[in-house]
Amino acid sequence: MPEGDVVWRTAQRLHRALAGREVLSCDLRWPSLATADLSGRRVLEVVSAGKHLLTRLGAADGEPALTLHSHLRMEGSWYVERTGSNGRGRRSASGVRAVLTTPEWTAVGHELGMLDLVPTAAEAGLVGHLGPDLLGPGWDAAEARRRLLAVPQRHLGEALLDQRVLAGVGTFYMAEACFLAGVSPWTPVGELPSPDRLLTLLHRLLHANKDRTGQVTTGDLRRGRQNFVHARSGLPCLRCGGTVRVAPIGPAPRDRTAFYCPRCQPGPAPTDDGRPQQPLGAAPRPRPGAARASRRHTGVMRDGPR
Ligand SMILES: [Zn+2]
Known part of the structure; x- marks a missing residue:
């Protein structure tokens, strides 16, 4: 199972690829999120919180800023590929759980163990229970x-x-x-x-x-x-x-x-x-x-x- 260091590195990679870029399209293959549409929102940042990943997206059309929360659990991973390519993340299409496409890079979440979309202001409902994060900026x-x-x-x-x-x-x-x-x-x-x-x-x-x-x-x-x-x-x-x-x-x-x-x-x-x-x-x-x-x-x- 990926531990804090792997999740931290995943967050860094996603952040480098997505932060500051607009989502052109998104495909969340998760029952509760099937109709969610993040297109038009700008990715603000991707951070880790322990073994959780938080992809924060800006407000749009009067709607509040949102956080796409994911957890890799046992087998999960995120790949980054050049938009328009058919990279590694797509090879096992049945395992794809999330696709976020920006003009340059596309992030593909594979075999994710959790996927949630919440207002950023409500993130604590997902990660507020966590103890101090060994790799977090505020390690206590x-x-x-x-x-x-x-x-x-x-x-x-x-x-x-x-x-x-x-x-x-x-x-x-x-x-x-x-x-x-x-x-x-x-x-x-x-x-x-x-x-x-x-x-x-x-x-x-x-x-x-x-x-x-x-x-x-x-x-x-x-x-x-x-x-x-x-x-x-x-x-x-x-x-x-x-x-x-x-x-x-x-x-x-x-x-x-x-x-x-x-x-x-x-x-x-x-x-x-x-x-x-x-x-x-x-x-x-x-x-x-x-x-x-x-x-x-x-x-x-x-x-x-x-
Ligand atoms: Zn020994």
Whole structure:
């Protein structure tokens, strides 16, 4: 899933292509927006708010300024192509959800997870719940810390993934920041030795990656060595050589995956059967229902990792 840095970069790309230009035509392939017409409006700016994208359009014909809100969720993306070309964004026409055409550039939203059109004055109804944005101009570390520690017994990994706590973190940055901080994702936030250090790490990681394609947390750009634990279950930890493991975190059915190194990240860890784990994607697909059933045996062990 695209995280804050990817969404920030998408907003920059859309902004460069669209800002200041008039929409010649628009095609929103979304049930609630099928009749919406943005043509004649000028794009003012495109910004990100955590993992949300806000395309702001000027007022027109006495109607207020509008914001086209989108979220990439799992598979979404925006392409920019020269108007009149039949670029990459159109190749899978069935996945196209939005097309905004300006005289020079056309933006094509593909497999978007959310699409809304609201008066700009009402944006807060869509993004007002978000915590401080790690890549936003008004990043507020003190407020992020307050929200992070609000429920002391909450697992760290679960809290970091909650966009109401801070905006922009997904499973990649959650896992990598917990690794770099040397804490288990299952640590209750009230027992976190240094919340400020963790927030600083996250802020630094997202800023370091926002201007480049690819996510690097090790400082090593070589393939397979770019990050420490995320999507590396079953492989040796780049720091200690122990086996990286993965387990669900957060309450089902909204649980997510947390990758971690039990040796480098002491603290509470899920109980499991201790079997060697294959790298994610290397194992045969489980039978329907098997994965959910096995999770029933996954609890949290308070006396340290195995
Ligand atoms: Zn390790």
